[in-house]
Amino acid sequence: MNRDVIIVGFGLAGLCVAEQLQRQNQSVVVISDTSQQSSRVAGGLFNPVILKRFKLAWKADDQLPVALDFYLKLQQKLSQPFLKMIPVLKRFESIQDQHNWNKAIRKPELESFLTPKIQANDNAALNADFGLGRVAQTGTVDTNALLNAYISHLESLDSILRETFDYDKLDIAENDLQYKNVKAKKIIFCEGFGVLKNPFFNWIKIQGNKGEYLIIRSSKLNVTAAVKSSIFIIPLGNDLYKVGATYERDHLTQTPSVKAKNYLIKELNALITWEYDIVDQVAGIRPTVSDRKPVLGQHPQYKNLYCCNGFGSRGVLMGPSMAKVIVDNMLCGHTVPKELDVNRFN
Incomplete structure (x- = not known):
């Protein structure tokens, strides 16, 4: 060959x-x-903005158009849809969180991604008393x-x-x-x-970083955007959602852990009000660099x-x-x- x-x-x-x-x-x-x-x-989520610090990810404004063109052409080549454009909704946890958002939207590098108006929560399944901030030009790839x-x-x-x-x-x-x-x-x-x-x-100098997700099913959650709090909820369709992720630098196996499951359940229960079933738990080791x-x-x-x-x-x-x-x-x-x-x- x-x-x-x-x-x-x-x-x-x-x-x-x-x-x-x-x-x-x-x-x-x-x-x-x-x-x-x-x-x-x-998770397959692409989001140009680091919401924890309200800053643009490294060269994300250059990488985003290249990525979108790449995946759109792959969809045509393979005759199968993988790319879905959905917004990210940042859950505000306090008045200070809202103030930080209002400061961030004035940054020139973020103005095309962050929507100025704070969105009131109209989903009874979400705990979001302080509202939500909408991030545009985001989506998922079914990896x-x-x-x-x-x-x-x-x-x-x-x-x-x-x-x-x-x-x-x-x-x-x-x-x-x-x-x-x-x-x-x-x-x-x-x-x-x-x-x-x-x-x-x-x-x-590659460092391992173990990430774990839960796959849940909830017929009443009715979330069509990716919701960001301490964790992400990412809609998969058919009442399924991916919840995560964790970040663990020790115990680098690809076996899901009880510790991560308990953490994700705790954070998820603080974010949503409806009942759900856990369908699966998955783990992988990300290659990261200092x-x-x-x-x-x-x-x-x-x-x-x-x-x-x-x-x-x-x-x-x-x-x-x-x-x-x-x-x-x-x-x-x-x-x-x-x-x-x-x-x-x-």
Whole structure:
């Protein structure tokens, strides 16, 4: 099997890189097992504003149009809807919270996202006595459905191998490389938290951050926007909602915990008034970086090895833009910005 690029790992980073490469007429093969689940269990919400501090997320105004164009074209390509534009409603907990919102709407970088008028709560299912603030240009991507559909696309091209990557089987030459029966020009590792086991890139300072969600069912909740309090409620349709998430830097397993479940139930009970049933609990480990920037670039010694990692909890928003940066670097030699370059850790 001959391919231009081998992609190791298939979460949002691997998918975005695969699609950006194919848009440049590059042939790919993806090698992935199911060891990393953070992209599949993610909330899938994209929101350019950090509501805890009322500030714009890093380069979110640049990343948002790229992401929307990317997912809209993917919907057409795969003939399946994944993208849903829904507002985010910030629940105010006090008069001071309202004052902070009124200050934030005057920031030039936020004026296109934050709606000035405070919205009265008209949903009896929500505890929101101080009202709600509406965030525009937000929505969700059904990451699990997207990943499954893209796997079917790769299968139609005979371009996916479902196996654990064996680093000892990678033979690196100056102008090409060989992995088992696959010959390629380049390889890129998109392994998320799993990169810590990668002997070529295990010096990257990736930190695990465990996130857990509850899936609940409530026929009377009737929430059509994503509601943000201490936690998010994200509507999934058919009376199902995703509730989360937690942030845990210890006990980094992908097994759901009682501690997280109890925390989410406590916060949810303070936010809504209607009864609900817990349908499921899911967990994954986000790959995060201390400076909160992604990690992209070329290996310092092996020039046909690359990595794309460190999206944290904002992979849906930043993934398409970051994939374009690394693909332009791989194919055209465009420089990766220093703040993103993998070699800032070397």
